[in-house]
Amino acid sequence: MDQLESWGRYPRVPARLFRPERMRDFHAGEGPSLARGLGRSYGDAALLTDGDVVLSERLDRCLEFNPETGVLRAEAGLSLDALIRAFVPQGWFVPVTPGTAFCTLGGCVAANVHGKNHHRDGSFRQGVTSLEMLTADGSVRDLTPADGDDFEFAFGGMGLTGMIREVELQLRPITTSMMMVRHSVAGNLPELMAQMDDEARDDQYSVAWVDLLARGERAGRGVLMTGHHAEINELPMRYAAHQETLLTDRPGRARPFPFEAPTWLLSPGNLRLFNSMYHKWQGRKGTFFTPLRTFFHPLDAIRNWNRMYGKPGFVQYQFVVPFESGREAVTEAISRLNAAQASSFLAVLKRMGASDGGPLSFPMPGYTLALDIPLREGVIDLLNNLDALVADHGGRVYLAKDSALRPDTFRRMYPEWERFVIHKRQ
Ligand SMILES: Cc1cc2nc3c(=O)[nH]c(=O)nc-3n(C[C@H](O)[C@H](O)[C@H](O)COP(=O)(O)OP(=O)(O)OC[C@H]3O[C@@H](n4cnc5c(N)ncnc54)[C@H](O)[C@@H]3O)c2cc1C
Structure with a gap:
């Protein structure tokens, strides 16, 4: 048996893995089976302890x-x-x-x-x-x-x-591989959410980094990052002069995260300092152009960045709450996270649009907050506590990232779960 974990490195379970080379071998075994891609879900979504895990990674034509x-x-x-x-x-x-x-x-x-x-x-x-x-x-x-x-x-x-x-x-x-990006700084959560809701500031892509460790008047301060695929005529001359290189993809070599980080590295004091510098640095950028990999996948530049959280691993917690009481719910969640000094610097807030897909699909119109929480004692209790808050506000957590949701809370968050079960049995 192999030991299998996903991106959060928690939980870690024994598993039987199959890695077919041809599509005709990509099928279930005798008993329960689960398909798995590159294991970038954070929690237990791509794990199975009592069956076969069938990897799709070589079926990539x-x-x-x-x-x-x-x-x-x-x-x-x-x-x-x-x-x-x-x-x-x-x-x-x-x-x-x-x-x-x-x-x-x-x-x-x-x-x-x-x-x-x-x-x-x-x-x-x-x-x-x-x-x-x-x-x-x-x-x-x-x-x-x-x-x-x-x-x-x-x-x-x-x-x-x-x-x-x-x-x-x-x-x-797309006509170029560059993004035209705008950063605007917000001094606290109400300011940040007002900026997100402001149609005049909106763009095709929009997300906000939020400082979950700032306190008092600065609680929930952040940077709104909006952008769109740059058209050739929007680019400054230094890019536009090299039209033949405009549609390029240069991901660069990902650097490995060099070690299993010790827990003190992510102490609240260090993180607060980092957040303070990040808030200033990102806020100063204004409007600028950047390659699309840097805009969409900045973390991919560091291979195995999940080692930053050390051997115990981490959970990525993401929830969405409807707009009606969304501000209240997000404010309360941030205040609970702040009091527990639990979160790291990776925290983003964004607006979601219409729902689609099946009954277990996560997105719904509302605000979504996603953050990393290093695993230590008390974290699962904190998550269960936040889950209850989210469910009370008519929201839900993202199953691709979850590893702690209780069955009764799951049923409250995904009220159409029975339709899914009936469909699966048919
Ligand atoms: C740095 C980072 C950033 C992320 N950002 C976002 C984000 O912005 N938005 C977002 O929505 N998600 C985000 N995620 C989560 C990630 O995109 C999803 O979990 C995605 O499903 C991972 O794809 P995977 O191929 O690694 O799937 P896996 O993690 O291997 O599997 C995920 C689920 O898909 C199922 N599955 C995989 N392949 C198949 C198949 N061929 N047939 C049937 N089922 C299959 C598995 O059974 C499992 O339930 C992020 C993850 C990371 C690590």
Whole structure:
């Protein structure tokens, strides 16, 4: 048996792994099975202790691409990283990307991932035109939106509706690989949320970094980061003069995080100092141009950055609460996190748009807060306490990141869970 963990390194479980080289071997074993992509979900979503975990990572071929329409059909193990390398130079980008490119198409469908453009463009579901899926009865089905629930329930279904073999995706045309970005600084949470809600400041992509360790009048201060794909005529002369290099993808060599960090490195004092400097540094940037990898996937520049939290690992906690009482809920959550001195510097807040996908899909209109919490005593109790707050406000936590949700709270957060179970049994 192998020891298996996902990105948060918690929990760590014994597992039987299969790594098929050909699509015909990508199927369930005798007993329970779960498909797994690159393990970039943080918690236990891609773990299974009493069955087979079937890895899709070697099933990563592009099968068909129409350069006129930008429709790509690929095996589900294709990573966004490989897709971006291949298609950005041809003027195409993914319609939705999470904060890492090291995830597979199958994983993006199963979690129905969202990106910085969710408030405008919705989730991964919006870009997918067709799926090939192997279901529990052994049949392979080509599914399109016309198949209703059979198609929709895969989005957010966390791999429980079947093994996704192929994904057909409508790519987004781009004319340069640069982003035009604007940073605006906010002195506290009400100011930050007011900036996020201000349509005049909005752009195609929008997210805010929030300082969860600042206290008093500065509690919840942050930096709103908005942007869009730069058009050639928006670029300064120094870029525009080199038109042949405009559509390039230069991810650079990811540097490894050099060691398992000791816990004192992330002490509240050190983090407060870091946050203070980050707030000043990012806030000063104003409007600028940056390569799309830097804008969308800054953490990918450090390989194994999850080692920063040391051997015990960490949890990434993400919830969404409806707009109606969203400000109140986010303010209360930040105050509880602040009192517990639990969070790290990686914390982001954003507005989400309409829901889509199946009953277990995470996004809903409202505010979403995502943050890393290093694992130590009391953290799971803190999460359960926050879960109750989120559920009381009609919100939910993101299953792709969770490892602590209790069954009764899950049912409150995802009230249509029974529809999902009935569908799965059929
Ligand atoms: C740095 C970082 C930033 C992130 N930012 C975001 C973000 O902004 N927005 C967001 O939504 N998420 C974000 N995530 C989470 C991540 O995008 C999702 O968890 C995604 O599902 C990971 O894809 P994966 O291929 O690694 O899937 P895995 O982690 O391997 O699996 C995730 C789920 O998908 C299922 N699955 C995987 N492949 C298949 C398949 N072929 N068929 C059926 N089921 C399958 C698994 O069973 C599991 O339930 C982030 C993660 C990291 C590490």
